[in-house]
Every structure is written in C-alpha cells, then in structure tokens.
Amino acid sequence: MKPITRAALAAVVAAAFCGAAWAQAKSAADGIAEYRKMLEDGNPAELFEAKGEDLWKKKRGPKNASLEQCDLGKGPGVVKGAFVELPRFFADTGKVQDLETRLVHCMATLQGLDAAEIAKTRFGQGEMANVTALATWVASMSRGMKFNLSQAHAEERRSYEIGKRVFFFRGGTHDFSCAACHSADGQRIRLQDLPNLTKNPGDGIGFAAWPAYRVSNGEMWSMQLRLNDCYRQQRFPYPGFGSEITVALGTYMGVNAKGAESIAPAIKR
C-alpha cells in the first residue's frame, strides 16, 4: 500500500503544479474542444448509418417493398445531395416536407406502413427508431456538401416566413423562445456553444450538424428530436412529430444555413 500512497501524492502534487501553469495556457473551452476532437474518430452514428442503409434497401411493410424508389426531392432513389436541400416543396403531397416527414411519407406510400401510427411512436422506439436511422444514413450521403435550400416555390417562401415567426415566439413558464438562446453570436449555455441560427452559423454548426449522436444518453438524435427536446427545455407543450411548425423551423434554419458544409451525422454532448 505504501508505494502507491506516496506515488499518488507525488502525482497529485505534480498535477497541481502542471495544473496552475496549464490553466493559464488553456481555458475550459479549449479543453472541451480537445475532448470533442478526441470523439470525432469513432462516432457511434456509424452504427445507425449502417442500420439506415439496410432499412432503405430491405423489403418491408405490408407491400413488401424497399424504399429505393423514394423521392427525396431529386428524383426517385436519388439520395446523394437530397439532405442539403431539405425541407422543400413536394408537388405530390402539395406540402413542404423535411427529411423525416418525407421518409414517413415514403414508408406509407411505398411500404404500406401507417404514417399516423409512426408519427405517434416515441423517439427511439419501433418504426420511429427506423426513421431516425434512415435519416442518419440519408444525411451521411451528403456529408461535406453545402446547404442549398430552394426558395423558388411560394410555399417554400411561406414556410420560411412562418418558421421565422415560430423561432421568435416567446411563451411558457420561462418566457423562452428559440431566439432567446440562438439569435446572438458567441454565446453559450454552460460550456456548450450556441449557434446563431438567425444567420449562417458556419460550416458544420447548427442545422448542418444534425442528425447527431448524443453522448449524454447514447442515442441518435434526428432534427425532429432535436427540436422536440428544445421545446421541452423551453418548457413549451409537446410539438407534434412532423407538425407544420417543426418543418417551418427546419426551412428557416436550413435557408439561413445556405452554403454551410454539412458534417451530419455529427457527435454531440
């Protein structure tokens, strides 16, 4: 026992000395940056990408069909580049849809699955977990590409304007809005940087980083879940999965992110 006690003491003393010098050279923010860098190699999102790719190609549902004919906006079966142009207007549904609502639409029309049932399912469970895995894979196919949402259709412009209003909507017990935390540069909650989502926050930040693997709970988070939990923390009531305001927020943030390089699926705290 003795050697360890003495050695441990020596280590503590040494650490204290190094610590003092170190603290001046390196802030907590730098330390966090180092931590994030270490996690980049070996992002468990890869496990979900693989699952999503399988789900895309597998024949499933009452119609025993794959999703390979799903039109994510660039034509049936075109996956590469689709993510960085969503949400967008789809003529066949007459609506602006984000990645997840479009995937559910394809699961319903091509595979015969029940869209309403999926929308009601909890995140991380059953077919909802499959939607998240599919979204993770679809996003990964546009990694490194730049966001370029269309504003050509009147509905796309309307979606942006609605999204902007929703973004600034204050309410709940704490008077929070999305804007309360995400409309200024260089701010953070605890040690987490807050992207300014009212303008282009830069490459791989904000909208250009989700879906992401959350290390805090070891789950894959899609954009719909990201928004859902933002609203939970805002102390708002529960936003419906794929509801119009969630899609409109996607349009607002996505258009604002124009030109930003996608790093999705990322890894986050």
Add this chain to the structure above:
Amino acid sequence: MNTRFALIAAAAGAAVLLAGCATGPSKAELDQQAMALMKASFRDQGIAKVDRLNQDLGQAACSTDAEVSDEVAERIRNEALASIRWPAGGQYFGNWIDGERIAQSGRGMTWTDASAETRNNGGNCYNCHQIDKKELSYGTIGPSLWNYGKLRGITDVTAPTAAPIVQYTWAKLWNSKAYAACSNMPRFGHMKVLDEQQIRHIMSLLLDPRSPVNQ
C-alpha cells in the same frame, strides 16, 4: 384635393395588390397563420399544457426581431414592477449553500417533470451566468455574477446603504421584466418557478459577503 387623395389611395391600393401577387401572403396574414399553426402543432404533455402558448403582453411584444416601441416597453416594465411581491417580514436572505444548489439546477417545469411544485425546480442560473468561479461550466447569455455583492460594495446586507441593491436584486429575480421589457431572464417569482424561500437562498449566494461568490 379630394380627387387627388382618391387617386393616391387607388394607386397605393394597386401597389399593395401587385406586391401581394409577387410575394404571397402579407405580413399580417403570415403573423396570423403562424399563430394558428402554433396552436395546431402543439398538444398537452404532462404538466406542460397548451395554455403555455397563451402569451401575455410582454411575451407577445417580445416575439420578434424588431425593437419593441418605447411606449410598449414602458408598459411591460411598469406592469412587471407592480407585480413584484416583496418578501414576507422584510426577510430577503436565506443561505448561500442552498442558493448554490438552486443556481446549479436546470430542472423543472418541463413535460418530463412530474409536478410544477417549486421545490422540484432549479434556477438555471449557471446555464447563462458565471457565478462562483469554481464552477467552470457556466453560460454567457447573461453577465458574470462573480463578486456580485462585492463589486456593489455590500459589506453588510442589513445596512441601510445596501437596501437599494438588495431590493433591485430581489425584484430582478422575482420579475426580470421590471428592468428590461424583453429580458431573456425568466420571471422566477412571478411565474411561480421559484418560491420566496428559494429566492432568498439565491439572494444570499449573490449578496452575502461570506458567499464564495464574493471572495
């Protein structure tokens, strides 16, 4: 004169129409649509009911990236100031140890919280503020509160000279909108997020000369 006015009015009307064709719904229409979609998109979950979307004057006025008019801002501040409940028995202070615990906690009032009772709630303080320097993980949305009392010259919280700062701090915690109409800080007392006793503890954390914040 009348004719000329009519002509201008007609031209203006035509311009509005043209603009309407080119850009889709008007600003007012979009405002209305957004509000309707907010109501349609949310549902009750646990303690978080849809009535949380019913905005009061300040919430509605501060839901935009535009500046709030001076007149509206003043109304919000005055209403907030009038809403403040001063502590029973003039007792403003608790203990800073509990204050630190409340400041650290970001819990409460979400749809995953079982009840809205204040004892379940935290103050979320470190989410936005530096407070005790020992805590490395602090937010920067609000100003640093390190040495909050010391910088304001508080050596004895009961001294008459301390009264203005003590009262201001209580009011800020109870209803932050009393001093800034569109403050991002929650109205802890007014919205029943924290109770009087919890606010006393935070008061001690910030103002007590013995609190680690004022070393």
Add this chain to the structure above:
Amino acid sequence: MNPSRREALTHSAALFGLLATAGLLPAHAQASWSQTAFEAKSLADAAKALGGGAPAESKDVTITGPDIAENGAVVPVGCSTALTGVKRMAIMVEKNPNALAAVFDVSDAVDANFSTRVKMGQSSNVYAVAIMNDGKVLYGVKEIKVTLGGCGG
C-alpha cells in the same frame, strides 16, 4: 459502409453460427470474467486481483484523455506503454463505484496501446496500469474533470 464490408459481415455471422452449432465456441464467457478485480474499489486491490504486486508510478506508462470532459457518459481514454514484457494493460477510474473499467491481455501480436471510452460519475484520477510478466505493476495517472453541461433539465 462499403459492399464488401457488408458481405464480410454476413459471412462472418454465418460462420459464427456454424461454429457455435458445432460446439467449437465456449457457451459463456462469464466464467472467465475477473469478478474480484472488477469489484475492487481501489487500484491496489484491482492490481492484486489481476495477479500483480504493489503498484508504482512510472513515466513509461501513459494514460491519454482530455483534461476536461463535456459529458461523463463518454470520456475517451487510452492506455499505452513501450515497455516489453507486458502481460496486461488496464484502465481504472478512481472515483467510479468500481475502479477497474477495462483490462486487455497483451500478446506479441498487438501493441500495448488500447483506446476506448469510459463513463465517469465525477471528476477523478484515471489510471493506465501495466501488469508485467514478472508481476510488477506500473501506472500512469491523469486527472480528468467532468463538467455539467447543457440546459440540465
């Protein structure tokens, strides 16, 4: 994932099934899991349970990890040494309920250098421990701070 990788996965799964059916694989690994070492509360006790002597600090054994972790659920850590004659390498987190997180048997066919990610309940010293063929136990240590993050609700 590239197609050849996927095929390889399928093949290996099938192969594994065959081997299992043929009774060529052990039914359970639990029997060989070092229960005593994993239940140890301290570095010294864990080292003893793993067949080593009293631990001594050594600059030749390195623990890698961040100075500060954004979340204690996933903390990247690595243990390594360039010394020869290493039997096992271990990673220990002093303030976890059970200190020993992982232990690796070293052979001539692998470097004594392993990286993984561990959970940390709070800020703590983290040790890289080398158990040598002669029973000596050498370690490197570093403190990793765990922070509270996010909105915390």
Add this chain to the structure above:
Amino acid sequence: MADPMRIRAQSAAGGKATVRVLMSHEMETGQRRDSAGKVIPAWFIQEVRAEHNGKQVMRAEWSPSVSKNPFLQFSVRGAKAGDKVTIHWTDNKGDKRTDEATVS
C-alpha cells in the same frame, strides 16, 4: 440478435494495422433506476476477443464503466492489406456477436 459492429482495419506504418471497432450495446451499469424506481439490471459486454487471420491476438475484459455503444482501438502487429481481422464479443447475458473486416 445484436446489431452488427463497425470495424475499420487500416494498415499503418511499422508493418501493423490499426483496428477501430464500434459495437452496438447498451452497456447498462446496473446502478440506474427506471421511472418506476426499479433498478435496471446490469447488461454489458464482458469479453472482447480479436483474431488476426484466425489466430487470437487480443482478449479484453470489460466492466459496465465502458461507455454505451463502445469504441475500441488497438494495433495488430504484422497485419497487412487483405488480412482478416475478426472481433468477437460476449455480454453478461451470454449474447454474442462476431464480425470481420479486411485490412485495407
């Protein structure tokens, strides 16, 4: 059955291959409680084995302190492009998973 692992094995300087593995597993500690207050039983990978062209080169024992969806990196000496690296894991419930990758 458990989801497949992701294995990358890349030849590196010094005539070895760097192996990076991601495993899909809950790694439940046995110390958490569910919403009803009941302890969630421990469920974690206990043993990991690595083979190079069929020969065992590494064996590890893990505790539930290893993070959910575990990551493991190590280097296999003498492994070159085209060689096979096989990873096996077994958890405390006896569930197993084996996956294989080719060194690139």
